[in-house]
Amino acid sequence: MEHDQDITLSVNGTTVRRRVQPRQHLVDFLRDELGLTGSHTGCEHGVCGACTLRVDGQIVRGCLMLAVQANGCRVDTIEGLSDSKELAALQKAFHEKNALQCGFCTPGMLMAAQDLLLISRKPTREEIRNHISGNYCRCTGYQAIVDAIEEVVNGKG
Numbered sequence: 001m002e003h004d005q006d007i008t009l010s011v012n013g014t015t016v017r018r019r020v021q022p023r024q025h026l027v028d029f030l031r032d033e034l035g036l037t038g039s040h041t042g043c044e045h046g047v048c049g050a051c052t053l054r055v056d057g058q059i060v061r062g063c064l065m066l067a068v069q070a071n072g073c074r075v076d077t078i079e080g081l082s083d084s085k086e087l088a089a090l091q092k093a094f095h096e097k098n099a100l101q102c103g104f105c106t107p108g109m110l111m112a113a114q115d116l117l118l119i120s121r122k123p124t125r126e127e128i129r130n131h132i133s134g135n136y137c138r139c140t141g142y143q144a145i146v147d148a149i150e151e152v153v154n155g156k157g
């Protein structure tokens with residue numbers, strides 16, 4: 001039998017120490033142990049992007065990464081990026097462009113969009129589409145989401 005493991009990580013800038021089961025996924029750890037339920041679990045197989053998190057500056061699928069693998073890492077969630085106002089322009093644009101309906105995909109979508117804005121100063125519409133292609137939305141048809149991100153790229157968000 002595998003033993004629980006002690007991990008220490010930074011979550012939204014706060015140091016967290018916990019004993020975790022070796023097979024617990026990072027997104028479940030954040031939701032169930034820390035109450036950070038902004039990251040959603042959809043497919044739990046790395047397909048839908050609802051669980052997107054930032055770990056040491058890179059976006060990852062929280063349903064594919066184990067909590068123990070985040071030991072020593074800095075994890076940023078939708079809650080942290082919202083509180084720090086890093087997502088403020090995107091959130092405003094999503095709201096104004098009606099880029100969310102049920103909102104299930106939105107946290108992951110915002111995390112992916114912000115990742116693009118950090119790595120590309122002026123992405124094209126095509127590049128925006130490509131970058132969010134791993135994030136599924138069942139409601140919007142994507143048009144409004146791409147419009148919202150483009151709005152921020154153009155400095156209007």
Ligand code: FES
Pocket residue numbers: 040041042043044045046047048049050051052061062063064
């Ligand atoms: S829940 Fe992680 S990719 Fe779907």
Ligand code: FES
Pocket residue numbers: 099100101102103104105106136137138139140
């Ligand atoms: S707004 Fe409902 S899944 Fe995207």
